[in-house]
Amino acid sequence: MTLKDFKLKDEKFARTLVFINCLVPAILLATDFARGRLGANPLDFLTEATGTLALIFLLLSLAITPVRRLTELNWLIKFRRMIGLYAFFYLSLHFLTYIWFDKFFNFAEIVTDTTRRPFILVGFTAFILMMPLAVTSTNNMVRRLGGKNWNRLHKLTYVCAILGVAHYFLLVKSDITTPLAYATLLAALLGYRIYIGYFPPTKGNIISAPSPIPRR
Amino acid sequence: MLIKKPDDIKSSEITPERVYFSRRNFTRAGLLAGSALATGALYRGFLAPIPEVDYQDPNVIARGTASEAGEALTPYSNITSYNNYYEFTTDKYGVARRARNFVTRPWTVTVDGLVNKPKTYDLDELLRLAAQEERIYRLRCVEGWSMVIPWTGLPLSAVLNDAEPNGNAAYVAFQTVEAPKQMPGWNSSGLDLPYVEGLRLDEAMHPLTLLASGLYGQPLPAQNGAPLRLVVPWKYGFKSIKSIVKITLTDRQPPTTWNLAAPREYGFFSNVNPNVAHPRWSQAKERRIGDFLRRDTLLFNGYADQVAGLYNNMNLRKNF
Numbered sequence: 001m002t003l004k005d006f007k008l009k010d011e012k013f014a015r016t017l018v019f020i021n022c023l024v025p026a027i028l029l030a031t032d033f034a035r036g037r038l039g040a041n042p043l044d045f046l047t048e049a050t051g052t053l054a055l056i057f058l059l060l061s062l063a064i065t066p067v068r069r070l071t072e073l074n075w076l077i078k079f080r081r082m083i084g085l086y087a088f089f090y091l092s093l094h095f096l097t098y099i100w101f102d103k104f105f106n107f108a109e110i111v112t113d114t115t116r117r118p119f120i121l122v123g124f125t126a127f128i129l130m131m132p133l134a135v136t137s138t139n140n141m142v143r144r145l146g147g148k149n150w151n152r153l154h155k156l157t158y159v160c161a162i163l164g165v166a167h168y169f170l171l172v173k174s175d176i177t178t179p180l181a182y183a184t185l186l187a188a189l190l191g192y193r194i195y196i197g198y199f200p201p202t203k204g205n206i207i208s209a210p211s212p213i214p215r216r
Numbered sequence: 217m218l219i220k221k222p223d224d225i226k227s228s229e230i231t232p233e234r235v236y237f238s239r240r241n242f243t244r245a246g247l248l249a250g251s252a253l254a255t256g257a258l259y260r261g262f263l264a265p266i267p268e269v270d271y272q273d274p275n276v277i278a279r280g281t282a283s284e285a286g287e288a289l290t291p292y293s294n295i296t297s298y299n300n301y302y303e304f305t306t307d308k309y310g311v312a313r314r315a316r317n318f319v320t321r322p323w324t325v326t327v328d329g330l331v332n333k334p335k336t337y338d339l340d341e342l343l344r345l346a347a348q349e350e351r352i353y354r355l356r357c358v359e360g361w362s363m364v365i366p367w368t369g370l371p372l373s374a375v376l377n378d379a380e381p382n383g384n385a386a387y388v389a390f391q392t393v394e395a396p397k398q399m400p401g402w403n404s405s406g407l408d409l410p411y412v413e414g415l416r417l418d419e420a421m422h423p424l425t426l427l428a429s430g431l432y433g434q435p436l437p438a439q440n441g442a443p444l445r446l447v448v449p450w451k452y453g454f455k456s457i458k459s460i461v462k463i464t465l466t467d468r469q470p471p472t473t474w475n476l477a478a479p480r481e482y483g484f485f486s487n488v489n490p491n492v493a494h495p496r497w498s499q500a501k502e503r504r505i506g507d508f509l510r511r512d513t514l515l516f517n518g519y520a521d522q523v524a525g526l527y528n529n530m531n532l533r534k535n536f
């Protein structure tokens with residue numbers, strides 16, 4: 001038995017499993033916060049951690065396709081939308097910590113910040129670009145748009161991930177190790193897609209549009 | 217097609233439906249719990265802060281519970297677990313752990329350059345040049361957070377006067393110890409090390425300028441710049457260089473580490489100024505560690521009445 005023979009037998013349970021695991025960081029963040037275990041500067045930590053999580057989940061969603069092709073575990077695609085939605089979930093929390101703990105809903109300040117600080121503008125843009133992707137992630141919207149259009153629209157994920165990494169680069173003071181690590185991962189994930197574009201695989205019939213979630 | 221009756225399986229051996237499902241549920245619960253624990257461990261390993269501090273809050277409460285301005289002191293545990301000391305790591309939560317084995321004795325400090333009496337002091341000898349004083353100062357980090365810290369130390373002027381700067385001396389250059397073997401972040405800091413800083417001579421001689429060797433009445437912990445650091449309370453925190461081994465009087469403005477790393481962002485003066493933004497973020501407000509709301513940042517970090525005179529007729533926007 002090889003890896004590709006590993007079948008997804010219990011899809012409903014697998015979804016629960018992925019859902020719970022994606023939620024774990026949020027639960028730990030919340031409980032650590034409630035117990036005063038986020039260090040000396042918990043509010044800034046919440047901002048940093050939710051931003052990092054958004055980026056990690058964005059990269060995870062982009063990793064599904066390469067991993068699926070390399071392992072021929074086609075059912076992996078069933079989890080991509082959920083992971084992408086989690087990226088948006090953590091990004092929304094990140095945005096909330098910014099407008100709340102950093103700006104205290106002072107919208108004049110937020111506007112000034114966005115126009116004057118490139119890293120805020122870049123992050124804000126990524127957040128806005130992800131909104132249509134989150135909205136069109138229901139089965140109904142996939143059907144209404146059609147697989148082809150849906151795929152085309154969701155290529156915006158590439159742009160969001162690039163903006164996310166750029167946002168990170170623009171805010172560090174001197175040590176670029178971490179943003180560089182994310183940039184390298186992203187380059188590999190996007191590079192794989194360019195490579196596949198030039199050298200399409202001959203065998204296998206891989207459809208990229210998501211299949212509707214079974215209702216049971 | 218012949219279907220054999222499975223005689224070899226006795227009906228008594230067939231797992232009852234209830235047990236079969238409870239076993240399946242057991243496996244599922246195990247998978248859920250196990251994977252969630254693994255994800256949690258990943259999160260803890262890579263993302264969660266390490267508030268682990270070896271040092272307990274000392275029972276020594278600094279004499280007086282509030283600073284001159286009536287602001288509450290930042291707890292010892294926060295001051296010693298949230299540090300910017302890039303030689304150890306750029307992770308503020310991780311400095312305390314990585315600085316644990318930093319050796320601070322024996323320690324010497326060389327004072328040289330344009331002085332009549334250049335000298336290499338043993339640390340204890342240097343600390344005896346003036347009476348140890350407790351000074352409660354605000355510390356404003358360029359990143360937008362602040363603390364109120366009870367330091368112990370002696371005025372820098374006491375050390376400079378002992379060495380007798382000559383008539384050509386106009387600036388003071390400082391250097392942090394060069395100890396890459398003891399400093400795990402040495403090669404990944406993104407900075408050109410060893411760390412160097414500088415002050416104009418009148419800034420260095422100002423009575424507020426302190427050489428600190430203690431915190432909350434205890435010896436300075438390594439993560440806070442042991443055994444001897446500069447404290448210039450009206451400038452951004454990075455000007456207050458840590459673990460000093462060399463003080464050199466010069467006639468020209470010395471290079472400073474953050475200015476070399478990003479000249480547009482960090483000037484030689486780096487006075488706290490809410491009206492001059494960092495090119496990438498505003499400096500108008502700050503979060504006092506422990507507070508929920510941000511407070512307004514004060515010009516010269518609230519020490520304007522004592523230090524503004526040093527910068528008469530100077531364009532603070534140009535000389536940031």
